[in-house]
Amino acid sequence: MHRERVSENVYWFQSEVYAQVTAGVIAGPQWAVVIDTLALPDETLSIREFIERELNVPVRYVINTHYHADHAWGNCFFPSATIVAHEHCRAMLEERGIPSLEAAKRQNPALRQVKIALPHMTFKTGELTLRVGKKNLILSTTPGHSGDGISVLVEEDRILFAGDAFMPLPYIVDGDVDEIMTSIKQIGRMGLENIVQGHGDVILRGEIDAAVKENLNYLTAIKRSVKSASKRKNADELIEQISIESCGKSRVYLGGLAEQLHRRNLQALLQSMS
Numbered sequence: 600m601h602r603e604r605v606s607e608n609v610y611w612f613q614s615e616v617y618a619q620v621t622a623g624v625i626a627g628p629q630w631a632v633v634i635d636t637l638a639l640p641d642e643t644l645s646i647r648e649f650i651e652r653e654l655n656v657p658v659r660y661v662i663n664t665h666y667h668a669d670h671a672w673g674n675c676f677f678p679s680a681t682i683v684a685h686e687h688c689r690a691m692l693e694e695r696g697i698p699s700l701e702a703a704k705r706q707n708p709a710l711r712q713v714k715i716a717l718p719h720m721t722f723k724t725g726e727l728t729l730r731v732g733k734k735n736l737i738l739s740t741t742p743g744h745s746g747d748g749i750s751v752l753v754e755e756d757r758i759l760f761a762g763d764a765f766m767p768l769p770y771i772v773d774g775d776v777d778e779i780m781t782s783i784k785q786i787g788r789m790g791l792e793n794i795v796q797g798h799g800d801v802i803l804r805g806e807i808d809a810a811v812k813e814n815l816n817y818l819t820a821i822k823r824s825v826k827s828a829s830k831r832k833n834a835d836e837l838i839e840q841i842s843i844e845s846c847g848k849s850r851v852y853l854g855g856l857a858e859q860l861h862r863r864n865l866q867a868l869l870q871s872m873s
Contacts, residue, residue, distance in 0.1 A: 600642050602649065603801070606756045608732065610649075611795055614642055618856055619798045620669045623760045624650060625753060627732030630659035633680070634751050634760045635797070636673025639709055643673030660729060662738065663718060664762025664797065665745045666691040667773075672700065674716035683727070684718035685740065687747035692717055741786065743779020744770055744797075750786070756793075761786060763797035767852040768843075769814050770860050772867045780818050787811035798853055813847060820846035821861075825868040834873075838865045 601613040610624040614637050623634035624646065631650050636643045650658055663671040663684040671692060674682050696715045704710045720727075727738040735754040741764035742748045751760040763770065764782045771779055786794065787807065794802040794810070802810050824846065828837035843850050843861040850858040 600637070600645055605758055605793055605795070605801060606753075608734070609753055609756060609758055611801055612637065612642075612646055613800070614638055614669075616642065617669060618853055619800075621795060621797060621799070622646060622670075623751075623795055624654075625731050625734060625736060626650070626654045626656055627734070629656060630731075631656050632660045632662060632729060632731050632736060633658050633677065634662045635664055635670040635762070636661070636676070638669040638672075640673065640676065640712055641709070643676050647676055662729075662736075662749075662751055663688050663692075664750065664760065664764075665748045666696060667745065667763070668696070668699065668703070670762065670797065671696070672710075672713050672715065674718075675714040678716075681720055682716060682718040683720045683729070683738070685747040685749050686721035686723045688749075689718040689721050691745075691747055741782040743774045743776070743782045745773045746775075746778075748774070748782070750782075752789070757789075757791050758793045758795065759786060759789060759791050760795045761797060765794055765796045765802075765810075765814070767796065767799040768848055768857045768860050769818055770864065771818075772863045776818055776822055776868060776871075780815060783811055783814050783818075816847045821864055821868060825865055826872060829869055829872040834869055838869055841865055 600615055603611045605611050608626045612622045614620045617638035620638055622637050625632045658677045658680045661677050661680045661682045666688045692715055729736040737752040737754055738749050741750040744763035748762055748764050792804050824841045828834045
């Protein structure tokens, strides 16, 4: 697992095991906030060990940016923390997360100690603010990757933990293409120093405008291409011909997963247009 100090008392973690998924920690003098957990227990427990041993504070809050397994199944490893999320995140963890985990445990023994821990504090609209030491964390809705998506702004540092609303390749299979475009535009207008993506590397201030434009161009391209294909009888065959490169992205993103995610995006869009 990679670890990096993004600014004073703000840390970023990236999995070396699964899809470059990320998590964050903001530490105060008395306690810390964790933003998302990682895909496998060992990595999440390593984050907890870093906080408790090296930062020497307990974890008071865990924020889930959305309900997906690689961001929320590690909640159970912070039993004393208050879990914060969108109200739909709690509902989806209960409705989908619990049966999905039971199925996953049969395939992956590493998950045997995992339990779904549901959020204790939720919100639906507007903003929710937490104070950690001298830093304000502003939670706001950024749907599109999924309906429950939120982002966390470290106000003083202008660092945004964007969850999967911002990725090297936008992924909309469990969300909505227009909603994620709105969220990306909103992120682009925030005057940020850094974007911590839900997967992939941290985006620096000088890279943000280009990253926003590239993601919006990709989403516009797949919408246009799939809409054109959907009008033909052989639409399924035609979308197979829409390459990731023709839509402005590279298949090497996310450790080579980008091509697979691109294909799923196209299929989901075609289904929504049919």
